[in-house]
Amino acid sequence: MIIEALIAYTFVAALATFLAPDERAGQVAFLLSLVPVVGSLYMWGQYDATGNALLGGDLAFETTIEWLRVAGYTLSWHVGVDGISMPLIVLTTVLTTLSIVSAWTPITDRASQFYGLMLFMEANLLGVFTALDFFLWFVFWEAVLVPMYFLIGVWGGPRRKYAAIKFFVYTNVASLVMFIGFIALVFGLGDSVSSLSLPEIAQALRQEGTLGQFGALTPEALRAVAFAAMFFGFGVKVPIVPVHTWLPDAHVEAPTPVSVMLAGVLLKMGTYALLRFNFTMLPDVAQTYAVPIAAIAVISVIYGAFLAMAQQDLKRIVAYSSVSSMGYVILGLIAYTEYGVGGATFQMVAHGLISGLLFMTVGVIYNATHTRMVGDMSGLADRMPITSGILVAGAFGYMGLPLMAGFAAEFFIFVGSFESAVLPFAPVFTAAAMFGIVIVAGYFLFAMQRTLFGPFRLETDYEITSAPVHDTLPLAVLLLCIIALGVAPELFFGMITDAVTPILNAGGGF
């Protein structure tokens, strides 16, 4: 029942924050958000499952309550945690709390609404990562959009309205397409499933012969079409090239804490769903189309990195580099190896922490300098040594410096995809994608050199000083997490591989 308790608590906390006075809302939200952190850490501590949430085996904290019946299908409140979702839950709670703290400085207006929406979003994110019933999951999945729309639209930058609506409509289109694809699949299964429980559907889909004719579509065609629809739908969230263009706009306009959540957790929803749906339920299709999928992944990596290189705005740089990093995840997923899929999952966490750290740092710099343009700054390390140091650490983390989480994730993915038996020319794809680590180093080093180093030169009519402690503290915490995960990836990796193995085992059956 701890999942229910956490989600319900977070909703209530959100409500309480809405009603809190603006001046105190930040502190209130922070204190309230500590409970989910503790709760998720407790769950992590108590976690002893070994199964995959969709393919069976041991699940942690599982609950099933029938909710309603529609068209012969049962919908349930069905939640549970496996090794794939557990790290993401911890990531969500930790990042939310840190984002809330990092919002203390930049968010001055309508604070109680802001923090309330953050908590509301957290509740829904927890739901996304725990729900095991399609509609329940979908409710949470879509509900995340609503607070995000406001968070970007109300507290964002100059083009926030455009960015917010673009994000909103784009991802909504994606959800709709995905929905049609998935539901077609469910109906194609006919009588072999009687509920919209994801495990039931996944297991039925992985069994040969359960999928029937759907309209004019043969079972094979239905699989392919549904896979494509879901791939598009989740790909937008990830985002993969070429459906990524909402991301830079949303990131640039969103206030820092929101960017942190967007990059840190929301993008992971896409990859999480890809793993849960496309790659778990339809492994045969994924493997049939391994080459185009891997090509998309590689293009995302390289193209995203080049886009990042072209940017002048620090936030846009980080935003585009997320496109690049998410490409690795896709590559890891399509590898269908333990290290590939496990590494992809690990990358979700690692990238969540690292991009969160970078966004936060850029935000702290912005708080001080009121600019994010690379060309406007120079020699900031002189005035903000600690922040600069953390930015350096974060950037190197992003570049895949060993003993930081990013390296572990990327290395797992590379090893996994290199040896992939599913993907033809796996070494070539892997090597091509790996070149991203050079480009990413290039643009981050250029950006750091121009902003942090050299003689200090920034015309402002106010003093630029070190950031306040409550701005720096979240950065330090994140950095510690990143290093901890880099030194000891087993903190999560063991449970991840436990949950990943079943996907691979039955995957070869087709």
Place this chain on the structure above:
Amino acid sequence: MVPAQWYLMLSAAIFCIGLFGILTRRNALLFLMSVELMLNAANVNFIAFSLQWGNVTGQTFALFTMALAAAEVAIGIGIILVLYRNFRDTDVTKATTMRW
């Protein structure tokens, strides 16, 4: 007895004439009158086929139609009068404050 189909033709003709009136005339009252014609066209059918089928269902329905047509005209005229009061006109194409 005249074949029922002929009445069908007749009613169709009246219906089309009424429709033609609605499409071409701009006076609200003519609009009303055209509608009356169309309703009558339906009634012709009902009564003709009532005989054909040998039941009074059609006749009964025709009676309802008349009553409702009367009510409709009453409402319509009320509306036309307030229209006239507001727009000083009964030309239906003049009332275009709302469009698009």
Place this chain on the structure above:
Amino acid sequence: MVYETIAFALFALITVGCSLGVVLARDVWHSALLLGGALLSVAVHYVMLQAEFLAAMQILVYVGGVLILITFAVMLTRTNPEVNST
């Protein structure tokens, strides 16, 4: 049989003619009169179709009620010369 056909044809012609008159007449007043004609000829059809009661109702309700209402409305709105235009 023949008479019936002739009668049908005649009154059908009258009905259609009057109806056409209703929608084509330039003056609303004429239209109203012709509508009365059309309704009456329809009533004749009713009689031919052995629906005498309905014919009576047709005359009472339509010619007696509806037409009077319309006439009344025509009167009330006639002050405007543009009413005549089509």
Place this chain on the structure above:
Amino acid sequence: MLLQTQLPQWTALGPALILAITALVLFVIDSVDPDSTDSALLAGVSVVGTLAALGVAAWFLAAGTGQVGTGGEITLFRDALVVDGMSLFFTAIFTSVAAMVFVASYDYLKDRPDQAEFYSLVLLATTGMALLASSNSLATAFISLELTSLPSYALVAYLKRNRGSVEAGLKYFLIGALSSSVFVFGISLVYAVTGSLLFSDVASALGDLDQSFRGVAGIGVLMIAGGFAFKTASVPFHFWAPEAYEGAPAPVSAFLSSASKAAGFAVAFRVFVEAFPIATAVDLGIDWVLAFGILAVVTMTLGNFAAATQENVKRMLAYSSIGHAGYVLIGLAALSAGAATNGDVLGASMAHLLVYGFMNTGAFLFVALVEHWGVGRTFEDYNGLAERAPMACAAMTVFMFSLAGLPPFGGFFSKYFLFASAIGAGFWWLAAFGALNSALSLFYYSRVVKAMWIEESDGSFELTSRPIGLYAAIMVAAVGTLVLLPGFGPVIETAQTVAAALFG
């Protein structure tokens, strides 16, 4: 069980009777005190009456009156009327909407003349709707349709000194009159080929129909469809809707766009399913399923696209209402002969209508509230409204997102279940069109939200009052919209059960 055995059969019409009696009571009050502007009394009586009707309907629904479990539908007056689950379900929709409208009208109509007339007209229209949902013969369908329409014409033109209201009334009336003549003519054609008006008889007569008459029958069927298209504001009979909803007093717009639309669907569902069974119709080449498919696509596309570029919130809602008619039409378009999914599809449509009743009524009532404040009607006028009236704006946000199909609101489930059932019935292309339009709709619904919450207000307006009635109605609608997400189970299960009974 209870009713079946212990109450006389006619009491199954209880809700409609209560509504009619309430209307008469109002007339009595009015004749006792013709100049009464005692809103509280009038609105109170109306609300009590409608809530009583709603209660009875809900009770019957829960008790299983007219449903399979208690011996099937109850037919009255030589089969002219029928009470079954579906009619009760729809009666519940009509009465809920009407109750909210009455509560809101308490403030909206304050200090206006002819209040009693307003309330009684709405009540009469509601009665008509209740009968419409129960009608089992083309004759009762026509009569109750007119009983619904005629008060509506008057209600739209209720603000008789307001040019917009009058113009709206005129257009509504003219299109309505044209549509009802088309409808009647269609009925006459169907009668011509079948010799009956009772649905069941029509169905069996169509089954034995000579193929040479199928043209006449087909024209008749489609003309009848036209009549319902008018009532539901579907293309091509939708032209009245934007103007009528924009020009009418906002509570009336709410009533028309929610209840009246639902009524049109109620009767359309029954007529087409029972009188023109799909198998028979398709044999005759009268593929009304396809016709509704085309209409659904065109309607939702036209409604949403036109709504996307409106400047006036109320008119945007009007077009969105057309768009929603398109979604609901999926319920008639995703059917196929003898398919087991028919009940699901139709049930999903009905459930959507119920949720729509709450969210759309709420949205129009919010517009009424804004009109009451005299803020203005365009999106710009709404800028920064949330600072002044956060609760109401939060409710409006709920309505907008629910209309757009976002969780955690009822519209999410109803819309997605509708799409899902269409896919389940094999009509994935309908769902695809629906999805496209749904995405577009998110754009314009969020414009309202953006105006209220994101845009800066120009500070030129002051909100002078906090009308209790309007607020209460809006909150009820908002809470209803919210609760319909977790509590969607009974709704969808009931809807699909009663819809399946229709095919049984």
Place this chain on the structure above:
Amino acid sequence: MAGAFDYTPAIVLLPFLSFLLALGVGRSMPKGGALAGIAATGGSLLLSVWAMLAVANGGTYNQTIYTWAAGTGNSFELTFGLLVDPLAAMMLVIVSLIAFLVHVFSLGYMNDEGETGLPRYYAGLGLFTASMLGFVVANNLLMAFMFFELVGLCSWLLIGFWFREEAPPSAAKKAFLVTRFGDYFFLVGVVAVFATFGTAAFAGEGSFPALAEAALAGEAATEINTFGFAPQTWFTVVGLLVLGGVVGKSAQFPLHTWLPDAMEGPTPVSALIHAATMVAAGVYLVARMYGFYALSPTALGIIAFVGGFTALFAATMGVVKREIKQVLAYSTISQYGYMMLALGAGGYIAATFHLMTHAFFKALLFLGAGSVIIAMHHNENMWDMGGLKERMPVTYWTFLAGSLALAGIFPFSGFWSKDEVLYEALAHGLGGTPLLLAAWAMGLLAVFFTGFYTFRMVFLTFHGEPRTDVARDPHGVGWNVKAPLTVLGVLAVVAGFVNMVPVAKLTGAHIEFLHDWLAHGLGGLTSEHYGELTGQFAGYETGYVGSELTTVLLSGALSLGLALAGAGLAYKLYNVPAPVEHTDRLGSVKTLLFNNYYQDEYQVWLADTAARNVARGADKFDQGVIDGVVNGISSVSLFSGSRVRRIQTGVVSNYAALLTLGLVALLLGIGLMGGWFL
């Protein structure tokens, strides 16, 4: 005995601790964390020596100590472990010794000069040392890679130490980027090793060199996934991929361009980078997995050729430089070229030997240069110096010792090691691998240039008349500068005696201590085994001019003669009271040399202009086409929306008409489909 190895982790952790201390509380520590660093590296040095003694007693250590990541299923584990064998033990001592001396020297170079940011500096040094030591003791390729990368990070931190100026951050970025480019191939190589062998261990039965060897020998080939290639081809590919990292870090052509720029860092850092840590890492890596390279003649040939070419190529550039550190930088590149040449030529011992001697004399030279720079108030231009001999004798004499070693003059350490390098290349070249002869020739030619630029540097700096006021009255240096110089000076003189091959051959005395040292240790990691491997798989055989002895003597005489010739030319041109530039005599070559063969230009063009243009193009495409489509869809939707609403004209007659039209259209459509009109 085992006690020494139990403390091996501490060798790495001590400097790491000093890094943490300096970073955390360096501000409040005396000397900005220097003392902690000195203590830590001193401790590491002692432990290393202890470990070396343990190894000398025949002990080795190969132990996994930490599982970094373990797959649950049938996949391989990724681990950290320690491997202490003779090679590693030797390297441990070298690295910790030089790090220790550099720390001491920094007291004079940084603290006494009043630099700010000392905690950062010492933190960087500590991390740098720790990373390098970790790299040295790594027992598998993945761990090696990770510390290799950390070394890169530290070089970035330290080269860019003076971040408030323009040039150092830029140089740091370049160093990191260029080596990163190499590391990219390295990483692909690491991944390929895992994918191929399922392990990346260096030593032991299941190590990847052993598995590769077994595969080539036709045993147990089934476990190995060679991705459809012939095993040897695939091993060559993998080896070359790993070599990418080596080329980058060890500044071999064409990735050498970062190294001269890296002189922007503080001079002690340069000493550390060039002598013992970063640059040495590349060569050390090849030596570490020599058992793998020895299986592939192609890889060996490429290594040798690249090495030889780099040796010559860098030496030629060294002759025209004006700054003392620039000359040293190019000499570093050149000397590492020799080591690569040796490795490629099958001279595992020779390479290790040169690595060791070079570490000492190059550290010495850099520290000496640092001393000069202190004296010259941070002016590095040799043309501003002159006549420093009298004013700073300790520096002069030690620097001279280092220079003699660098130039390869008998009997200084460099002579012995370089001679052995060239001898191995020659012998194996004669033995049937003619490619090696070409590499040998280049290496030999480079000897001449080495002698020339080395003594040009010495003469310009220390001899003649002082050419500036500063040079006339230089700043004094303290004990903390002189002591490291003295230690290293002694080592530069004597280090060569551990392996005097020509003497051994000549006299028959058993004095090839390094041979013996490297010949024992873990099975499969001994020089003898490597010799067998190169013989068996690369076909390396030893050929002689005449007899073995004549070849040895010929080779030694040849290189000594060339070195002396170069030194003599420098003496003639520059050992004059007022030397002048002679570069004009080189004609157009001068421009070429001054511009470093335009290597920087094309690389900068690639990394900057070309990449940026691609990026800009991608951005344009993204904004214009991809986002344009997205925005276009919305514009088109809204535009069609604005058209659609025009249907609603407001005129009710039109509505009626459209309504009728619509109904008729529907009737016709459905009717035609249903066949009503037939």
